[in-house]
Amino acid sequence: MQATAYTFDPATRSGSVLLDDGTPMDFGAQAFDAGGLRLLRPGQRVRIEVTGEGEERGITLVTLQTL
Numbered sequence: 001m002q003a004t005a006y007t008f009d010p011a012t013r014s015g016s017v018l019l020d021d022g023t024p025m026d027f028g029a030q031a032f033d034a035g036g037l038r039l040l041r042p043g044q045r046v047r048i049e050v051t052g053e054g055e056e057r058g059i060t061l062v063t064l065q066t067l
Helices: 029-034
Strands: 002-009 016-021 025-026 047-050 058-064
Touching: 016 029, 025 047, 025 058, 029 058
Parallel strands: none
Antiparallel strands: 002 016, 002 047, 016 025, 047 058
C-alpha cells in the first residue's frame, strides 16, 4: 500500500503517514526499523505494510516508494 509521510520524530523513530484517501495512520519504531530507513521527511511517498482490521489495524513496515 502507498502513503505519504506526514510526521517523523528521529529521536523516537516513529511518526505518521496519510493514506491516499487522507486517513492518518501512526507507525512505531519497529515498523520504521523494518524498512531499513535512516530518515524520513514529510511529503515523501512511502510504501507501507499493514496488518489487522479496525482498531487492531497497524503498520508493520515503512519504506520508500520506488518505481
